[in-house]
Amino acid sequence: MATYPELAHQHALITGVASGIGHAQATAFLAQGVLVFGIDRQSNASIEQLTQQYPQQFFFEQVDVRDAAAIQASVSHALEQLDHIDLLLNTAGVLDAYAPLLATTLASWQNILATNLTSQFLFAQALLPQMLAQKHGVIINMASIAGLVAGGGGVAYTTAKHGVIGLTKQIDYDYAAKGIRANCIAPGAIDTPMNAADFQNDAKMARQVAAATPAQRWAQPEEVAALSLFLASPVADYIHGSVVPIDGGWIEK
Secondary structure, rough: OOOOHHHHOEEEEEEEEEEEEEEHHHHHHHHOOOOEEEEEOOOOOHHHHHHHOOOOOOOEEEEOOHHHHHHHHHHHHHHHHHHHOOOOOOOOOOOOOOOOHHHHHHHHHHHHHHHHHHHHHHHHHHHHHHHHHHHEEEEEEOOOOOHHHOOOOHHHHHHHHHHHHHHHHHHHHHHHHHOEEEEEEEEEEEEOOOHHHOOOOOOOOHHHHOOOOOOOOOOOHHHHHHOOOOOOOHOOOOOOOOOEEEEOOOOOO
């Protein structure tokens, strides 16, 4: 993985750090010398491992990102712990089992949007004043190929990820001239616990997904983390309001 010395000693808040892409991002940024305040609704062995490996560098708080008050409190705690935040990585998310409109309950709709979209709005809103005060801030929101086309999720997931792209573009449009840089990543098939169902029943679905992807494989979360490092670093300073797919060519087929 490439190294970015300019990131050393910067401060990041990353959501969804207990597994998958969020955990890979936390691990990658810690290895670059970044101080990381990690957030997830669960604590597990992966969190404990990071805490033990980086006792002076990794801080964790268990937070339900659907809870606006909890988000505000966690941002306050992060600023108390780290003094300031340079990088916000909104990665926490859940799937909706590809449910179409008529199979989606209001409760499921609200849960998906609260987790995947509203949480990103709330974290960005809570941290933006401090980023504006220091005239620097990088926001990386996790979108999906489902934010670019239909078929990457169900109706709630697709709607939420389209919203993430709009949110990201508007944040950058409104605040780029004031030192803020916002972009989003649009992963395709990434081998994470969130997609574990695709690997059940002799991994039939996983093989079908790989076969439908021009690259003929699933990506690993570390590949998304490597892209995140690049987007967070000064070498990406002229990339603004962009959606960067990492999907093995899926949306171009």
